[in-house]
Every structure is written in C-alpha cells, then in structure tokens.
Amino acid sequence: MPITTFENFLPEDLYEESIKTAEFLLSSGKNVFTTNRHWNFDLRKDSYPVFVHMVNKESVLFARLKDAIETKANVELHEGSIMFYYWTRHSYITWHNDQAFVGGVTIYLNRQWEQDFGGFFLYKDSAETNELKGLIPKRNYALLQSGAIEHCTTPVNFDGDLRITIQAFVKEDKNDYTKI
Numbered sequence: 001m002p003i004t005t006f007e008n009f010l011p012e013d014l015y016e017e018s019i020k021t022a023e024f025l026l027s028s029g030k031n032v033f034t035t036n037r038h039w040n041f042d043l044r045k046d047s048y049p050v051f052v053h054m055v056n057k058e059s060v061l062f063a064r065l066k067d068a069i070e071t072k073a074n075v076e077l078h079e080g081s082i083m084f085y086y087w088t089r090h091s092y093i094t095w096h097n098d099q100a101f102v103g104g105v106t107i108y109l110n111r112q113w114e115q116d117f118g119g120f121f122l123y124k125d126s127a128e129t130n131e132l133k134g135l136i137p138k139r140n141y142a143l144l145q146s147g148a149i150e151h152c153t154t155p156v157n158f159d160g161d162l163r164i165t166i167q168a169f170v171k172e173d174k175n176d177y178t179k180i
Contacts, residue, residue: 003123083167
C-alpha cells in the first residue's frame, strides 16, 4: 500500500500546539526559515517559495510530534526530520519519489482548506499505469507515502491561503504490506 491516509491524525491538543507554533513562527519576525531554493532544481523548477522550518529536535514539541507520528503511522522517522512547510501562492513540488528515504508523512495543519485553493497531493498508484490519484488537504489529515511512489503537489492557486503542513521523512516503515 503506497499511500495510507489518516483522519484526525494528531491528538487535538498536539494539533493545536502545532498550528499555533507554525503561525507564531510565521509572524515572529525572526529569521527561522530556509526555502525550497536549496532543493534540486528539478524538484522546484519555477515554484514560488516554500518556507521551511526545522522543528528543534531538542524541543518538547519535536518529541511529542515524533512519538505521535511514529506511533500512529507505525514508522521510524529519519533523525531530526520534522519540519513545518509553508506553501505560498504558486508554490508546488514536481514529480519525484523520495528515493533517498523509505517514505514520508505529511500532516495538513490548515484549519480550513477549500478545493479551489489547489495544493493537491497527486500520486501514481502504479508504475504500470498512467492513472493519477489525488488528495485534497484538510484539517489534521495525514498521509504516509512509501515504496518510492511517484508523487507531486499542484500549485497553490492565486486565491489560495498559505498551505501549512508538517513533513517528516521515514527511516523505517514497520508495516508489512506483503501481508495485506
């Protein structure tokens, strides 16, 4: 199963702490971000900026998120790989497969997201077909992608809101999909 989805992924108090922290960082006036400009050009092409904040791995928030993600998704995260992503208007990521990792977990933090805002997660369920599948961001919704599945995000539309996610990369997937 290359894509597994989860409703209400984080416990409500941890979701609230995460979105409030993400919003605070954005308005703090401190230089706490990198951007997608350090990504390989083939991943970002002409995307508008995606701001990235690495959650301090010594923080209580990091420990709580790590525990929640690893427990609920049944994975082991790559060392220090929990980040807030802020997807601006016209930002996106091209087709890729995260082959450097076993997979990734994306948690959508926006309290509301309208379909017309764009920013969809698209993936190819099988390398043998050209069939695309997609997911629309929604509050506290998470997806686990594994098995080097090809995926991308569509641009956030001009009228879209700032799309805020948590991204974590998987070191080891403890799920045995061969038994499903």
